[in-house]
Amino acid sequence: MDIREITAQVEREGGTLAQVRRELRKRIIGQDRLLDRLLIGLISNAHLLIEGVPGLAKTLAVTTLAQAIRSSFHRIQFTPDLLPADLIGTLVYHPGSGGFTTRKGPIFANIVLADEINRAPAKVQSALLEAMQERQVTIGGETHRLDDPFMVLATQNPIEQEGTYPLPEAQVDRFMLKVVVGYPDRGEELAILRRVARTDQPAPVEGIARPADFARLRELADRIYLDEKVEEYIVDLVRSTRQPAAFGLDIGNLIEYGASPRATIYLTLAARAHALLQGRGFVTPQDVKGMAPDVLRHRVIVTYEAEAEERTSDDLIALILESLPVP
DSSP states (O other), rough: OOOHHHHHHHHHEEEEHHHHHHHHHHHHOOOHHHHHHHHHHHHHHHHHEEEOOTTHHHHHHHHHHHHTOOOOEEEEOOOOOOOHHHHHEEEEEEEETTTHHHETTTTTTSEEEEEEESSHHHHHHHHHHHHHHSSSEETTTEEEOOSSSSEEEEEEOOOOOOTTOOOOHHHTTTTEEEEEEEOOHHHHHHHHHHHSSSSSOOOOOOOOOOOOHHHHHHHHHHBBBHHHHHHHHHHHHHHHHTOGGTTTTGGGGGGOOOOOOOHHHHHHHHHHHHHHHOOEEEEEEOHHHHHHHHTTTTOOOOOOHHTTOOOOOHHHHHHHHSSOOOO
């Protein structure tokens, strides 16, 4: 297919995404960037880590998305006493028959909201890691495939760290995007007050899409045209986090570890999904630049020297994006 044919197909399929966006905005005000990232995660069949202080509609956005696409949904409140069996399920013994039956846990759903994921101990995080990476779980020696699509949306609170278990880098790397949710502006907060500060029930969300629609969109996203120069730009962008001096950047002393090749894969997938969301059949460098902070911020580990200078991974990624030539 040439670019014109792909673009025409993208325009035909764009109606579904526009309808889903409309339903999400019935309840969510002023978090368009978060809503777009949720849709990009669905199109890419990937997982998202959402970070923000309480009260920013993170959980509401996820539950609304599940309703809008008529998918199965489970919310898991992660706590220090959570066990792996509470997540994936367990075998139940029946004294009468002397046999066991499998009771599946809440991980068996299209969309799983892992609320405050950093409050769970290491064993639970390990069980979730297998589910995210392998898209299957093991219960009593038997392997069970998870639903398709399967997306974990994990939230964590950046300001309350007492009683938390920091996520291992290996697990954080399984999330395609780390989305940082900020406060709404004055106009948005005024709109929230007028629409939400009521005692009656919020407007119902209409289920106008199905998980199968996003399986079709995933196939379409894979056909989005990616020029060779844009491919090279993606590779150079990721490599500059590992070898900044080779790209004329004097920040080598501020980066402990750069992004792995998984970042290259995820940045490509995210850029294609972003182009699809914008109604285009081809990827531009702006698609790559727009998605790079969310793909890279949790994969670029800064040094103690950077922390002493109060330089974050976001600061370094912004510097790289400003310095690297755009094709």
